[in-house]
Amino acid sequence: MGETRKMKQILKIIIAAAWIDGVIQPEERAYLRRVAQDFQLANDPEIKPLLSELKPVQAVECYQWLEEYFGENHSAEDYQQLLEKISALVYSDGYVDVREAKLVEAIQSCDPANPDCKNSTWDRILRKIQNYIKQRLSSRFKVFI
Secondary structure, eight states: OOHHHHHHHHHHHHHHHHHTTSSOOHHHHHHHHHHHHHTTOTTOTTTHHHHHTSSOOOHHHHHHHHHHHHHSOOOHHHHHHHHHHHHHHHHHTSOOOHHHHHHHHHHHTTOTTSTTHHHHHHHHHHHHHHHHHHHHHHHHSOOOO
């Protein structure tokens, strides 16, 4: 995987992770801008609209981008870089939302050091996506008797 493409995928994932609780906090915003500058992607045509916050990134997109990222050949270093960036984002505002914790857990379940990971990465991520969608739907469509 090309370095720029990998950095763009990571940045998209952490931008989506910032939206996973429905709001980008000021500390998260500052962190995202810093990473975009570090990766030299702040003016990238695909990244710039995501950083502008004009349209929220849905949690399903976050998990889809994770699925794409882990579906490609990635090294232990790639995994570690993503986990570090997500963790820094999640802890940047001093509060860890349950949805953020579940995202970190989903990423940790894809550790390439785990011998089962390569065979079940897709299954694990798909299960996480399915569970997330089920939870969201059940919380929105509760029937009150």
